[in-house]
Amino acid sequence: MANLHTKAIHGGLDPAAHRGAVSVPIYQSSTFAFPSAEEGAARFAGTSPGPIYTRMGNPTVQALESCVADLEEGCGAIATATGMAAISTVFLALLRNGDHVVCTDPLYGATRTLLTRYFFRLGVTSTFVPTVDTTALAEAIRPETRLIYVETPANPTLDLVDLAAASAAARGAGIPLVVDNTFAGPHLQRPITLGADVVLHSMTKSLNGHSDVIAGIVIARDPAMLAVLRDAAIVFGMTIDPHQSWLVLRGIRTIGMRVERAQANAIAIARWLEQHEEVAWVRFPGLPTHPQFDLAQRQMSGPGSVIAFELRGGTEAGRILMNSVRMITLAVSLGGVESLIEHPASMTHKGVPVEEQRRQGITAGLVRLSAGCEDLDDLVADLAQALACVAVAVPPRPRVSA
Numbered sequence: 001m002a003n004l005h006t007k008a009i010h011g012g013l014d015p016a017a018h019r020g021a022v023s024v025p026i027y028q029s030s031t032f033a034f035p036s037a038e039e040g041a042a043r044f045a046g047t048s049p050g051p052i053y054t055r056m057g058n059p060t061v062q063a064l065e066s067c068v069a070d071l072e073e074g075c076g077a078i079a080t081a082t083g084m085a086a087i088s089t090v091f092l093a094l095l096r097n098g099d100h101v102v103c104t105d106p107l108y109g110a111t112r113t114l115l116t117r118y119f120f121r122l123g124v125t126s127t128f129v130p131t132v133d134t135t136a137l138a139e140a141i142r143p144e145t146r147l148i149y150v151e152t153p154a155n156p157t158l159d160l161v162d163l164a165a166a167s168a169a170a171r172g173a174g175i176p177l178v179v180d181n182t183f184a185g186p187h188l189q190r191p192i193t194l195g196a197d198v199v200l201h202s203m204t205k206s207l208n209g210h211s212d213v214i215a216g217i218v219i220a221r222d223p224a225m226l227a228v229l230r231d232a233a234i235v236f237g238m239t240i241d242p243h244q245s246w247l248v249l250r251g252i253r254t255i256g257m258r259v260e261r262a263q264a265n266a267i268a269i270a271r272w273l274e275q276h277e278e279v280a281w282v283r284f285p286g287l288p289t290h291p292q293f294d295l296a297q298r299q300m301s302g303p304g305s306v307i308a309f310e311l312r313g314g315t316e317a318g319r320i321l322m323n324s325v326r327m328i329t330l331a332v333s334l335g336g337v338e339s340l341i342e343h344p345a346s347m348t349h350k351g352v353p354v355e356e357q358r359r360q361g362i363t364a365g366l367v368r369l370s371a372g373c374e375d376l377d378d379l380v381a382d383l384a385q386a387l388a389c390v391a392v393a394v395p396p397r398p399r400v401s402a
């Protein structure tokens, strides 16, 4: 079995199947001709693997699916039009009226809305338990609970879920553990190897890595689960198109280099921020000050490239910092080659009521930085001049506990 860089570069690649093409061709066709009536019938019966119709499968899409399934050590995958389509596919395939879901808290905002607004309307209820509390996770399971859904590291607090403990809880209840692995990515964390049944990604982030595509994917541990998920994705029309798949596959070829370089930048920036006057604290799984540093060492092969830090000057300091960065881009999203910065309380998590934000650890001065692949000196210089602007406008206050 190949290692990660090799898998990312060779996954889904089969020149002999494509007239020798070393880059998987884009099969920009909605439908595929059958050589005979018998062959058409065999494809519909599932006894012949050839393509039928692009919503149901396409050679370019299959190349992407086989590459990511291999990276995540699953049996197969279904690529979807967006990350949210991947999440919707899992819920639509596995939940029905009367069912209950146990989730970690905080969750990606749209995932929380999907559960509390739309699935609630369909008769599915959810319980949210703090990310770090695996005991509460197990205790929240009821007879009607049909799945456990977790995000680790959590957004934007970077709290971690103990995946081995969460999978033991799911196994004990005979229900699947579903993990949104977008933040860490397959290069740094492979939940299936720790007992997860389903893993999903917004490929918009580090898998594609170039901030130019929206896409998602669902990976299953076993073929029966894969079949159930694939059927839902096809019938609900969640699937991806071939051109978008090709762009993501091209991005994946360099994921190893990108993730390692961005992570090296993030480690250095996190240490630098920790020493800075304007910064109250830094939350990053690669720092010994992270409350779950040991868990990060155990279940991740690296801390990733997203850093959360708290400005002493609160909301106003956050506003000034956002307006003062020059090269680092003020934008939401993460995992791209360019560094992005945002202020969760006024941006990505604005829709969460303030008391709820505080309960989830989203404080007024919290900043989320996704380190990219630029030169470290340039990143530090930009942050230094922007924090100097903050210092002039907002004098530091005495250190307060978070």
Ligand SMILES: *Cc1c(COP(=O)(O)O)cnc(C)c1O
Pocket (backbone or CB within 6 Å): 082, 083, 084, 085, 108, 151, 155, 180, 182, 183, 201, 202, 203, 204, 205, 214, 215, 216
């Ligand atoms: C971005 C993101 C999503 C949603 O993905 P889209 O591609 O924007 O639909 C889901 N989960 C996490 C953790 C994300 O970061």
